[in-house]
Structure formats: structure tokens, C-alpha cells
Amino acid sequence: MLLGTNGSGKSTLLRILTGLLSAQSGRIKVVPPVGFVFQNPDHQLVMPTVGADIAFGLVEEKLPFAEMRQRVDEALIAVNLLHLQRRPIYALSGGQKQRIAIAGAIARHCEVLLLDEPTALLDPDSQLDLVAQVQRLVKSRGMTALWVTHRLEELDYADGAFLLEQGQVVDRGDPSRLKQRLMQHMGDEN
Ligand SMILES: Nc1ncnc2c1ncn2[C@@H]1O[C@H](COP(=O)(O)OP(=O)(O)O)[C@@H](O)[C@H]1O
Numbered sequence: 001m002l003l004g005t006n007g008s009g010k011s012t013l014l015r016i017l018t019g020l021l022s023a024q025s026g027r028i029k030v031v032p033p034v035g036f037v038f039q040n041p042d043h044q045l046v047m048p049t050v051g052a053d054i055a056f057g058l059v060e061e062k063l064p065f066a067e068m069r070q071r072v073d074e075a076l077i078a079v080n081l082l083h084l085q086r087r088p089i090y091a092l093s094g095g096q097k098q099r100i101a102i103a104g105a106i107a108r109h110c111e112v113l114l115l116d117e118p119t120a121l122l123d124p125d126s127q128l129d130l131v132a133q134v135q136r137l138v139k140s141r142g143m144t145a146l147w148v149t150h151r152l153e154e155l156d157y158a159d160g161a162f163l164l165e166q167g168q169v170v171d172r173g174d175p176s177r178l179k180q181r182l183m184q185h186m187g188d189e190n
């Protein structure tokens with residue numbers, strides 16, 4: 001998990017990792033494909049139905065039809081949403097849309113998932129469902145997830161954490177220690 005105040009550079013770092021932006025200095029090595037989940041679930045699903053949206057992400061791979069179908073099914077099974085395959089996107093909840101975006105990355109066989117405040121617009125139940133889901137995917141599929149958040153309770157699901165300030169990593173390590181540090185900091189401000 002990646003934490004830091006507004007403007008500390010979290011989104012910039014994620015954009016550099018996806019190749020959307022190039023770094024002004026230093027070197028970065030990322031093995032594509034990389035999956036990206038945005039803060040607003042309405043900004044990333046482009047097709048009318050769930051199945052079509054995931055298939056759309058595979059267009060460039062020019063797969064035989066049967067294999068494409070299989071990849072879509074496999075990805076939806078991974079996020080427990082196979083039953084929504086024919087559902088129109090507009091009929092999904094925010095949390096379901098985020099899970100469909102993650103399924104899109106799984107279908108493309110992404111090993112790395114970058115999530116930029118993916119729970120910011122979700123209610124508390126869908127928020128923790130989504131974090132738990134990503135934690136399961138990391139464990140069961142050996143994926144790596146880099147998750148940006150403001151919500152300290154999400155640190156309970158992390159294997160490690162980084163704190164950014166003005167573009168620099170100022171602390172890193174055990175998530176529960178960082179959580180303590182940030183809670184204390186918030187207490188000092190009040
Ligand atoms: N393409 C860019 N070129 C130069 N500066 C940028 C660019 N994009 C964002 N910034 C600046 O970098 C800083 C970090 O922004 P951002 O990564 O969006 O922060 P965060 O996601 O942590 O809130 C901000 O001061 C922002 O104005």
C-alpha cells in the first residue's frame with residue numbers, strides 16, 4: 001500500500017509505472033502488461049456489458065474466439081462475478097465495477113495491478129469487500145498489487161506499506177507500524 005497526503009506524488013508514481021508518464025530522472029523497469037484500476041469506477045468500463053468489456057481488453061491479442069471466451073470466464077470466476085457476464089455496466093454497483101476492472105486485468109494476464117484509491121467512492125461494505133478480494137488474488141494467483149489509499153483501516157490487508165511526501169519515500173515497512181504513526185499524526189492535528 002502506498003500512502004501520502006494530497007499532492008505527494010502517488011498518482012504520478014502509478015502513471016510512471018504504467019508508462020503513461022515518463023520519469024524526469026532515474027530508471028524504472030516494469031514488465032507489461034500492467035493492470036490499472038482508477039478511483040472512479042465509471043472512468044474505465046467502456047463497453048455496454050460486463051462480458052463485452054472484458055473481451056474488449058483482449059482485442060489486440062487477436063485470440064481465437066474460444067480462447068477469448070475462456071479468458072473472460074476465467075477472469076470473472078476469479079472475482080466471483082461470473083453470473084454478471086451479460087449484465088449491462090450501468091446496472092452494476094460501484095464495488096462490482098471495480099471488480100470488473102480487476103477482472104479485465106486478470107483476463108490480460110497482468111501480474112501487476114495498480115489501484116489508485118479504488119475504494120474512494122465506495123460504501124464501507126464494498127470498500128472492505130474489494131480490499132479482501134485483492135488480498136485473495138495476490139495470495140491465490142501470485143499477483144502483485146500496489147494500492148493507493150487514504151483509508152487507514154485498509155492497511156490491515158497489506159503486506160507492506162510506503163509513505164510518500166513531496167515525491168520521496170519517507171517511511172516504509174510494517175503496515176501496522178505505519179498505521180500507528182499516521183493515526184498518531186492525525187491525533188496531533190486535532
Ligand atoms: N505531468 C505532470 N508534470 C509535472 N507535475 C505534475 C504532473 N502531474 C502531477 N504533477 C504534480 O505532481 C504532484 C503530485 O501529484 P499527484 O501524483 O497527483 O499526487 P497524489 O496522487 O499523491 O495526490 C502535484 O504537485 C501535481 O501538481
Ligand SMILES: [Mg+2]
Pocket residue numbers: 010011012116
Ligand atoms: Mg492521486
